Amino acid sequence: MVNDKIRKRVEELRELIHYHDHKYYVENNPEISDYEYDQLMRELKELEEKYPSLRTPNSPTQRVGGEPIEGFPTVEHHIPMLSLDNTYSEDEIREFEARLHRELPDEEFEYVVELKIDGVSISLIYEDGEFIRGSTRGDGRRGDEVTANLKTVRTIPLKLRKKVPGRIEVRGEVYMSVSGFRKLNRERERRGESLFANPRNAAAGSLKLLDPKITSQRPLDSFIYNLTESTSIATPPTHFESLELLKEWGFKVNPYIKLCRSIQEVIDYCSLWAKRREELDYEVDGMVIKVNSIEQQRRLGSTSKSPRWAIAYKFPAKxxxxxxxxxxxxxxxxxxxxxxxxxxxxxxxxxxxxxxxxxxxxxxxxxxxxxxxxxxxxxxxxxxxxxxxxxxxxxxxxxxxxxxxxxxxxxxxxxxRLEDEAVARCIGSSCPAQLKERIAHYARRTAMDIEGLGDKLINQLVDKKIVQDIADLYKLDLATLSSLERMGEKSAQNLLSQIERSKSQPLNRLIFALGIRYVGARGARILSEHFSSLDELSRATQEELEAIPEIGPRTANSIVLFFKEKKNKELIEKLRRYGVQMGRKEERRREAPLAGKRFVFTGSLEHYSRQEARELVESLGARVVSSVSKKVDYVVVGKNPGSKYEKAKSLGVRTLSEEEFQELVRSVVKSEG
Ligand SMILES: [Zn+2]
CATH class of the missing domain: 2.40.50.140 (Nucleic acid-binding proteins)
Incomplete structure (x- = not known):
């Protein structure tokens, strides 16, 4: 029997999880750790399994996807989902204004300008605050019901955060972030599956999967931009205010919405985003311009195809x-x-x-x-x-x-070509093309940091068979180097001292430099904290490696295979003979100097590429995240910084100029000895 105490606990857990989902996914500002969150979710799941009568269709446990479905029933849109007229120039935006003045002479207009997210348009229906149905736009009159898949989108509230009686309909866009899209495609490429052409196709494909469990693993997100209907709540007099209301109810509303008092302001805002759209982690294909007053919207009405009170301004095609x-x-x-x-x-x-x-x-x-x-x-x-x-x-x-x-x-x-791989590989152990890439990787700034060993020089060294494996770098001498094209004695001397210096790089850099598959700068750092020397790492078993947080079975396997390979063993011995240090000097195992820190980069840096900057902080134990929240420790601000800079300021997150960033890195590297 289910007693009241259990019933109450289940309700309490759902409230808590809904609340923390909102904090985490919508506000980007979590209040509890992932662990604590998982505990709440686990307790709720267990109770629902024990007492099936307590299950509800909108329980947060449904986020991971319900049972597979047969197909998508067609639903009729109560109010048609019209499309917007497109404009492509400043003149056309002014023409839109002129049209408004012709329709409603002697009236003033305010405009709301929003980013046009390149995703899939959706309609969501709530009854008494509970999400009951969601569908795609379809042809505007009829769309597909995709409720089960939409429930897996974490930013779509299953239950509104305020008491909202009656029925409401909201509209918005489901999209996939650019970083999520890239990650998904990388995984698909590895598995030999077809790739999505762009984030929009990936989002649309994910919403049309018959198994919601798979949809739940896709990085889908949402922005809601319209309160379309409300049966028992008086709606605000302006569109801008209704967006505020949507936020209060728990919907994710895009932060870059601007209320404009003149068409010039509208145009300026559109051209601002035409330049800045690349900074966002989602695709934007234009701007949407809407008349703010709902009463004016009503009087302007719409044609059979599109409303007269709104237009889209499209950016030049990509x-x-x-x-x-x-x-x-x-x-x-x-x-x-x-x-x-x-x-x-x-x-x-x-x-x-x-x-x-x-x-x-x-x-x-x-x-x-x-x-x-x-x-x-x-x-x-x-x-x-x-x-x-x-x-x-x-x-x-x-x-x-x-x-x-x-x-x-x-x-x-x-x-x-291995059976489970999509890529074909050259198995030549002395393939010069592979060797060149391996040397370039070994020498990079975030690995052994050998300045002056560029592509042209590597080509010569490999083509003339002077260098036949990485270790051969350490037998280079002044006479050999000076004999090469475009290599004066001075730069040869500099290069030699750089090579010499690389022998004493810390262990994590050496591990990264060896180019073991799936071991990036961060993985190398983690390994260097668990093993005091390369020898110790080389003796680790699959199980030992997998027991390390963040090292998965695939990486563990790749490490084991690497050290088993005869050629690699020989290479390591050779490196050792040349005096490359392969372990920490002191016994004490130290935490990485930037362990647990989170970085965000915005704008372009003068001295580092994005990749290098990422590897640099990762090699010091930190993490790079894509969006700014209170959990971020540093926002590094380069040239032409984006909206992330403003967000950092508004949240009070510490910002660093490039010089300050370099200073920070220098000081922690120094403290490491
Ligand atoms: Zn080859």
Whole structure:
């Protein structure tokens, strides 16, 4: 029997979890640790399992996805979901204003300007504060009911935070963050699955999965931008105020909403975001301009297709059409062969693009990309342009199919493809292409930090067979170096002292520098805290490694395999003979100087690339996160900082200039000895 005490506890747990979900996902400002949160969730799950009669469709336990469904029933939109008229220029925005004045002469207008999120439009229905149904836009009159999948989106409240009697409908956008999209695609690439072209496709695909459990693992998020209907609550007189109300009810509303008093202000705000949109972790394809007064909206009404009181201003497209001149194959550090399209150079979102990765053979086959094809390129949520699709109508019949070479284009060794991998690899143990990449990695600033060992020099050293493995760097001498092209005695001398200095880099840098698969700067740091020397690490078993927090089975396996390999053993012995230090000097195990610290970077840095800056702080035990919250310790502000800077100021989070950041890094590196 379920007694009142248990019933009360279940309700209390749900309230608590709803509250903390809101703090964590919507406000980005958690109040309890992940551990404490998990404890609440576990208790609730156990009680629901023990007393099934207490289960409800809107319990937070439903966030992880219910049972698979058969299909998506069609639902009719009570109020049609109209689309907006698009504008592309300042003149067209002014024309919109002129039209308003013609419709309602002698009236003043206020505008609300919002970011146009590139996601999937949705409608959500609540009854007495409980989420009961959600659907996609569909054709505007009818859409698909996707309630079970929408429940897995953590920022969509299952229960409103205020008492809201009757029925309400809100509308908004479900989207995928750019970082979430990249991570998802990386995982799919590893598993040999087809890649999503952009975050919007990924979000739409995820909402249409028949198994909500899979949807729950997709990084979906939401912004709500409209209170469409409310049966028993008087709605505010302006759109701006209704957005405030939506926030109070617990919806996630985009923070960059601006109330403008003139069309010039509207235009300025639009051009501001045309420049700044790259700073966001989600895709924005334009701005939405709405008349603020609901009463004016009503009088303006709508055409059969779109409202007269709102328009979209679209940013210039991030797509371009070009031709594939050739497909070449690049060989990476681990021997992975990557096909790369050589393109007829074309401008795209501010830069000229002349090549694009095609990822792997399967991806080429799936999209049926051939040499000579005309293709559509897109910068979709990635700095790297992607080939979205082939324009088949432009085919002449002269296009050539591509197939992966059977032998490595650099060393001629056999190319193999493991069953569970999408990538083909050169297995040549002395492949110069792999060696060059490995040396470049070893020398990088965040690894052994050998300044002056650039790509051109590495090419010469490897091509002339002066350096045949990493350890050979330590036998270089002045005479050999000075004999190379463009290498004076002074720079040769400098390089030698850099190489010498690298011998005493700390253990974590050495581990990272060896280029063990899946071991990044942060992983190397963690390993260096658990093992006092490279020898100790090399003797660790799979189980021992997996027992370390943040080291998963895949990484553990990769480490074990690395140290088993005869060639690697020989390399390490050679490095040791040349005097490379392989353990900590002192016995005491020390915590990383920046352990537990969280960093956010915004704007461009003069002395580091983003990747380097990330690896640098990770090698000191810190973490880099993408958005600013009170949990962040430092926001490093470079040139042209984005909205993150303002957010940091408003939350009182410590900001650092690039110089201050360098000073901080210097001081902690020094304290490490
Ligand atoms: Zn090769």
């Amino acid at each position: 797509q371009a059409t070009t031709k594939i001149k050739d497909i070449i194959v690049q060989v990476g550090r681990t021997g992975a062969l990557t096909p790369v399209a050589i393109l007829e150079p074309t401008p795209l979102a501010g830069s000229t693009i002349s090549r694009a990765t095609l990822h792997n053979e399967d991806e080429i086959r799936r999209k049926d990309i051939r040499i000579g094809d005309t293709v559509i390129l897109e910068k979709g949520g990635d700095v790297i342009p992607q080939v979205v699709k082939v324009v088949e109508s432009k085919r002449t019949g002269k296009e050539k199919k591509f197939s992966m070479p059977k032998r490595c284009p650099v060393c001629g060794a056999e190319v193999v």
